[in-house]
Amino acid sequence: MPTLDRRTVGELLADSDSLARETLLDLSAGQSAAMVRTFGRVVDAAARLWAVLPPAVPPRRSEPDLMLRLRHVANGIAATTSAGHWPGPGPTDDRLLQIAHNLSRARILVERYGGDVQPTTADVRGDIAAARARIMHTLYVAAHGTAVAIIEHTKDLQEQLRIDIRRRRPVAQRPSVHESKAAQALSIRFGVFEQLVGRYVAGHPVTPAALGEMRPVPPASRLQSVLAGWDIQAHRTLLANPDAADLVRVSRIQALIASATAVVSEAAANQGIVDRQVAQRVIPFLDETQVAWTSVARRWAELTSPESRVDPLLVRAASQVRATVAATASNPTGWATPDEIAGRVDLPQTMNALHLNMVSTVDVAHVTRDIAATTPTLTAPARQIAMRAQGEAEIAADQGNTAYEGKTWATERQIATNQVIPLPTPARLGLIKATDHLIASCGSAVAAAAPLDPSESAQAMRPAARAPATRRSHHHVPTTPQHESAPRGPQR
């Protein structure tokens, strides 16, 4: 008979945090697959507990729900892995599983005994705030540990591949390049998760002194709320069997946000809020991201038909983004001047919101690629897509790939009636290539923009900051990013 778990909510949360830290102290590349498989359960359990905890402070209506955002990112990662990408099915990670169990047990306790708890006194509010901080910190460290384990795994694969090529081992016996790429992509997505939660952790440090201590949280700006709402809705729509028209809309809005980020960055540099040289380095990357999203939008537009409809909730979120970007950064003749922008919004806060959106954009780009690569039911009107497929086949032929020579992509009848047909392989590969370029652009922009962002987790996305990870016990457990003298990423 299992022993009865008599731990309190506080003890369960402390144990979860401690288990998450252990994942960093005992890192192993071999554990990465199991950690990826289990991570979704941790987030799910955390989100359920988060939902039943009373608020530490009265919730503001416009406050973006970070946990919802995190859950969507985790769902996106789970959708990728369940679509047959690495790591595929297999064993789970005991520590992460225990964390999920602890969080579920804590939720049961709160549901059963927490009904009477009213956050009326400072002590009670402090307890609740501490519990929330613990949950987020656990997710932060667990995501970081998983990301580092994946990076280790990727390095092992690449090293093994190098050895196998040198020894001329048969291709079938070498590690798959696809596995390595899929693992790399996942490590970036875990990095995105880590950055999103890192903001909360930076504002709510988990230290003995701070636990139980209430800190005033600055109210979210309108732009912050709208961009968070957009990110949540984009994930939600894209993970629920989207229409090509949804992908066009997501891509166009992301392009608009990239432009607005460039405009606001310029204004912030002009006003001395951010380093001018850094802003000048970032803006070309933002422009490239805008172009990449636009190009992807055009590709998806080729797959739409007159019958395509956009998810009404996505339309609403897009409309809010447009209105807020217009109110922040435009005037009747075009983009607003730096002085106008500075007069309308709190520039540091706006830069923060836009930077955070840049980070989550990386994940949206990955989800977009997954849809392009794995959705078997993609279709398109015959005329346009036959031309596109032929164009891609000719590019492939120029590169020495003759696999498509002499093939046709639609029958005369399909073209005459512009019938909707399954997406031909060369057109799909072209779409995947465009999304790969998009992912690279978004990643470069985030890396270049990291110095604009004071939070420690943002620094971790800088390529230079991703120092080579060494095995076991060399990893600093991220605790209180705010307490560091200079902004610096968790040690890897």
Next chain:
Amino acid sequence: MHQWDTEDVETVAGIVRLLRRAAELSWIQADAGGPRSSHQLFAVGIDTAADEAANLLPRRVRLDGPTPVGQDPAALLGSAEQLLRRLCTEDPPPRLRALQSRVSELVWEANSGADA
């Protein structure tokens, strides 16, 4: 869902086509303006209006039909606005009224702002 007669459905489908064509033309302008083109805001606005118009109708309603004539997004928006005014004679449903006011704003933007 609001109950439409056949003529109303045809009219809304026509509005969708007008707005989609206006959006297409605006995106050509926006994309030609480079990565920081402020035309994007206008084009996104028309996209949103077209999506809202399409979502007024049940999915079974076919939206294909002749491509509206004209190369000027402002003129196409003006035509859509006129058709909407014809639909919104007496106590229109809130979503239709919202669409009408959105399209009117876009017509104003097209004729007065950077897109004029």
